Amino acid sequence: MDSIGIGLLGYGTVGSGVGKLLKKNAEDITLATGKQVTLKRVLEKDPGFTHPDLEPGLVTTRIEDILEDPEIQVVVELIGGTGAALDFQLRALRAGKNVVTANKQLLAQHGAELFAAAEESGVHLRFEASAVGAVPVIKVLRESLVAAEVKTVFGIVNGTTNYMLSEMAETGAGYDDVLAEAQRLGYAEADPTEDVGGKDAAAKMAILSSIAFHSRTGLDDVPYEGITKVSSTDIAHGVRLGLTAKLLGVAKLIDGRMNVRVYPAFLPKSHPLAGVAGAYNAVFLTSDAFDEIMLFGPGAGSVPTASAVIGDVISVVNTVKGSFVQNCLCYKDVPFFPDDDMVSRFYLRLRVNDQPGVLAKVSALFGDHGVSIHSMVQEGGGQEAELVLLLHPVREAQFFAALDQISALPDVHGDPAVIRVEGEERRQHD
Numbered sequence: 001m002d003s004i005g006i007g008l009l010g011y012g013t014v015g016s017g018v019g020k021l022l023k024k025n026a027e028d029i030t031l032a033t034g035k036q037v038t039l040k041r042v043l044e045k046d047p048g049f050t051h052p053d054l055e056p057g058l059v060t061t062r063i064e065d066i067l068e069d070p071e072i073q074v075v076v077e078l079i080g081g082t083g084a085a086l087d088f089q090l091r092a093l094r095a096g097k098n099v100v101t102a103n104k105q106l107l108a109q110h111g112a113e114l115f116a117a118a119e120e121s122g123v124h125l126r127f128e129a130s131a132v133g134a135v136p137v138i139k140v141l142r143e144s145l146v147a148a149e150v151k152t153v154f155g156i157v158n159g160t161t162n163y164m165l166s167e168m169a170e171t172g173a174g175y176d177d178v179l180a181e182a183q184r185l186g187y188a189e190a191d192p193t194e195d196v197g198g199k200d201a202a203a204k205m206a207i208l209s210s211i212a213f214h215s216r217t218g219l220d221d222v223p224y225e226g227i228t229k230v231s232s233t234d235i236a237h238g239v240r241l242g243l244t245a246k247l248l249g250v251a252k253l254i255d256g257r258m259n260v261r262v263y264p265a266f267l268p269k270s271h272p273l274a275g276v277a278g279a280y281n282a283v284f285l286t287s288d289a290f291d292e293i294m295l296f297g298p299g300a301g302s303v304p305t306a307s308a309v310i311g312d313v314i315s316v317v318n319t320v321k322g323s324f325v326q327n328c329l330c331y332k333d334v335p336f337f338p339d340d341d342m343v344s345r346f347y348l349r350l351r352v353n354d355q356p357g358v359l360a361k362v363s364a365l366f367g368d369h370g371v372s373i374h375s376m377v378q379e380g381g382g383q384e385a386e387l388v389l390l391l392h393p394v395r396e397a398q399f400f401a402a403l404d405q406i407s408a409l410p411d412v413h414g415d416p417a418v419i420r421v422e423g424e425e426r427r428q429h430d
C-alpha cells in the first residue's frame with residue numbers, strides 16, 4: 001500500500017487536534033484513500049516540545065527536515081500568523097509539497113502569491129478550515145454549487161462576537177462585562193481585537209467571496225466594522241422591534257459587480273440566521289438556482305477545526321498520482337460595487353433635546369436627501385429624548401450625507417448609533 005507522509009507545522013490547539021484525529025481515525029482514512037497516511041514530522045519552536053499524543057522523535061525545529069523529506073507529500077500549516085507561515089508555505093509549495101492550512105489571515109492577505117506558487121508547482125493548496133472552521137462551506141461552494149451562480153454569501157463567521165451579542169441580548173449585560181465573561185470561558189482571546197474589531201470575519205469573507213464569485217478578493221477589498229460600538233441599549237431596542245443583532249459578513253453580487261463587507265446588522269427574528277446563538281457560526285447562501293441554503297456548525301475549536309483539516313488532507317491524498325483539482329478557481333475578475341451605491345436599510349438611534357421642532361428638523365434633512373422613514377419612536381423625556389428610527393432602503397451615500405447634517409444639529413447629542421438591517425426581503429416570502 002502507498003504511504004503518504006504528513007509534515008505538521010505547529011502542534012497547538014488545531015495541530016494537536018489533527019495529530020489526535022490522524023491517529024484515532026487511521027483505519028477510516030486508509031479505507032477512504034487506499035493509502036497509509038502517517039504523521040512523519042512536527043515542526044515546533046521548542047526542541048524540547050512534548051505532547052501526550054505525540055510519539056517521541058517526531059518533533060523538529062528545522063523546516064528543512066520537512067521540506068527535504070521525499071516521503072512527506074502534504075504539509076499542514078497550523079502555526080498561524082503571516083510571518084513564518086508565509087515563508088514556510090511558499091517554500092513547501094515550491095518544493096512540490098501539497099499544503100493544507102487553516103490560516104485565514106495569510107490566505108486573505110497573500111492568497112494571490114500562494115495560489116500562484118501552487119499552480120506553478122502543480123500541487124494543492126487547501127484551506128477549508130480557514131473559513132467557518134468545521135463547517136464545509138468551501139467544499140460546498142467549489143464543488144457542489146460550482147455551477148449554481150451564487151448571488152449572496154452572508155453569515156455569522158465569528159463565534160466570539162456571536163457569543164457576545166447573544167449574551168447581551170439575553171441578559172441585558174453591557175459590552176465590557178460580556179467580553180470579560182467570553183474571555184473567562186475561552187471564547188475570546190486575551191487580545192480580542194481581531195474578533196471584536198471585525199478583521200477575523202473580514203479575512204473569512206475575503207476567502208468565501210473569492211470562492212463563491214470566482215474572483216480574487218483580499219482583506220484590503222473588505223471594509224470591516226466590528227461590534228465595539230454596539231450597545232446593549234441598541235440591542236434592547238432591536239428586541240422590541242423584532243430584530244436580532246449579529247455581526248454579519250456580507251458578500252453580494254450585484255449586476256456583475258461584487259460588494260463584500262463586515263458590519264453589525266439587525267436581522268428579523270424570523271430569519272434563520274437570527275436563531276444562531278452562542279459561539280456557533282452559520283453561512284447563508286442564495287442563488288436563483290437553489291433559492292437558499294444554510295450551513296451551520298462550530299466555527300472553531302481544536303477537534304472540529306482539525307476535522308476540516310483532515311477532510312482537506314483526504315481530498316489531497318485522493319488526487320495524488322491521480323486527477324488534479326483546481327486550487328482557487330478565481331478565473332474571473334469581477335469588479336467591486338462601491339459601498340456608497342449599495343442600497344441598505346438602517347436602524348438609527350439619536351439622542352436629542354426633548355423640544356418641539358427637533359423631529360421636524362430630522363425628518364426634513366432626511367427628506368432633502370431622499371431618505372424615507374419607515375417608523376420612528378421617541379422615548380424618554382425631560383432634558384433629553386431618544387429617537388429610534390427604522391428607514392426604508394436607501395442608497396448609502398444619501399443616508400450618510402443626511403446623517404452628517406443631522407449629527408451636526410445643535411439639538412443632537414453624541415454619536416448616533418447606526419446599524420444596518422439585513423434579511424428583511426426574506427420576511428416578504430416567509
Ligand SMILES: NC(=O)c1ccc[n+]([C@@H]2O[C@H](COP(=O)([O-])OP(=O)(O)OC[C@H]3O[C@@H](n4cnc5c(N)ncnc54)[C@H](OP(=O)(O)O)[C@@H]3O)[C@@H](O)[C@H]2O)c1
Nearest residue numbers: 010011012013014044045078079080084102103300301305
Ligand atoms: N483555534 C481555532 O479554533 C482555529 C479555528 C480555525 C482556524 N484556526 C487557525 O489555525 C491556525 C492555528 O491556530 P491555533 O489556535 O492552533 O494556534 P496555536 O494554538 O497558537 O498553535 C500554534 C502552534 O504553532 C507553534 N508555532 C508558532 N510559530 C511557530 C514557528 N515559527 N515555528 C514553529 N512552530 C511555531 C506555536 O508554538 P508556541 O506556542 O511556542 O508559540 C504553537 O504550538 C491559525 O491560523 C488560526 O487562525 C484556528
